[in-house]
């Protein structure tokens with residue numbers, strides 16, 4: 001199928017849908033200048049996730065982990081939502097039943113105006129106390145190392161789901177509901193290798209949804225979706241409207 005024919009087919013499905021769920025990954029923010037995790041220039045090529053994004057790493061060396069997050073905060077603070085983020089905001093306005101599930105922690109979806117969303121892996125602009133559990137917004141760039149809780153004096157950590165940690169149950173339930181109840185699911189810019197996020201597209205498909213993937217490259221999910229369209233998220237997502 002040509003690119004134009006694929007886009008036409010996706011648009012036709014969207015035109016008749018009332019419930020649409022979108023699942024996004026780092027590829028959506030790549031066009032805003034934020035590095036992805038996997039692939040040629042991916043963060044996990046140059047950094048060891050087990051030294052930076054696990055509870056053990058934080059316990060061992062919280063300063064190192066906070067330095068890495070400060071580097072990412074600085075990088076993300078200089079970026080803006082792109083046309084893919086904007087198109088997803090427009091979809092939220094258009095569809096009666098809409099839910100956005102993002103694995104991105106950069107906060108660019110809410111910055112663009114998305115409100116009906118689950119940030120499955122947390123948000124880099126939030127911190128959580130390791131002692132009392134309170135979550136607060138913190139937009140300091142850089143954040144003072146080591147940051148302490150104003151409430152109880154405990155050590156603060158990024159409010160991000162690290163490897164080996166469980167996702168927030170409410171977010172996961174809401175996301176599963178959105179996957180099971182939608183007529184069309186769009187999966188945009190994710191390698192689809194991190195669970196449980198990667199289980200949502202098969203769940204949608206098994207529940208009868210038409211699943212469309214947009215990605216620069218083929219992924220392990222490409223063979224299991226109804227339509228796989230290759231190209232940039234910021235180019236193709238607006239063309240689905």
Ligand code: OAD
Pocket residue numbers: 024025026027028030031036037038039042053103104121160161162163188189190191192193194214215216217219231232233234
């Ligand atoms: P990955 O880095 O694993 O995958 C990014 C995907 O985006 C790849 O499939 C690329 O081909 C695609 N891509 C890159 N640029 C693109 C563009 N301009 N347009 C469209 N697609 C593009 O990122 P995620 O799938 O989001 O977890 O990774 C999932 C999780 O793994 C992340 O949330 C993160 C990471 O460890 C945490 O930090 C908790």
